Amino acid sequence: xxxxxxxxxxxxxxSQTLSLTCTVSGFSLTSYSVHWVRQHSGKSLEWxxxxxxxxDTSYNxxxxxxxxxxRDTSKSQVFLKMNSLRTExxxxxxxxxxxxxxxxxxxxxxxxxxx
Amino acid sequence: xxQMTQSPASLSASLEEIVTITCQASQDxxxxxxxxxxxxxxxxxxxxxxxxxxxxxxxxRFSGNRSGTQYSLKISRLQVEDIGSxxxxxxxxxxxxxxxxxxxxxx
Numbered sequence: 001x002x003x004x005x006x007x008x009x010x011x012x013x014x015s016q017t018l019s020l021t022c023t024v025s026g027f028s029l030t031s032y033s034v035h036w037v038r039q040h041s042g043k044s045l046e047w048x049x050x051x052x053x054x055x056d057t058s059y060n061x062x063x064x065x066x067x068x069x070x071r072d073t074s075k076s077q078v079f080l081k082m083n084s085l086r087t088e089x090x091x092x093x094x095x096x097x098x099x100x101x102x103x104x105x106x107x108x109x110x111x112x113x114x115x
Numbered sequence: 116x117x118q119m120t121q122s123p124a125s126l127s128a129s130l131e132e133i134v135t136i137t138c139q140a141s142q143d144x145x146x147x148x149x150x151x152x153x154x155x156x157x158x159x160x161x162x163x164x165x166x167x168x169x170x171x172x173x174x175x176r177f178s179g180n181r182s183g184t185q186y187s188l189k190i191s192r193l194q195v196e197d198i199g200s201x202x203x204x205x206x207x208x209x210x211x212x213x214x215x216x217x218x219x220x221x222x
Contacts, residue, residue: 045159045202047211060210094158100206101149103170105158
């Protein structure tokens, strides 16, 4: 069955770079898009960006040039890198699959930005 | 960006009661709308897609409707397992945007 799982450091210092990995199974990255979605504690969801099945990427302009999404199809992994972290980047980061809506989600990984 | 205005922000209802949550899109998004349920400490789960289609495994007491740029999620008979937060999401254009959420509690 389709599964996604996020991994990465739970704690990152301000101004540093966040690196997260989404490992998928049950489908091919060349068939479906994978998205990154963030949620601040007790708040709504925020779409960050997308890795298309053809390898193209789309980003939420709210993250300006801080965000980069890439992939390794041989490992079924999608990567998120975001630099210049601020305390307000603290939250739970999800990867999710789907082209229009997000039918499958990872469990999420909590990232705390603090010194 | 397309704004999704969701209401109410919180809702207290009794078991077996009918519950309705609405989302207003800032522009025409057609049927490009989804609803999600999120239980505490869990990931969101897709309930409704295409404004009115039920996702796999979702109970039939959930339904979605559209009237112009206003969308609604209806729970026909509230059950204990329906408690949680609900979000709408537009899939018309990038960036994908979500409503502010509705926290549903038992009265």
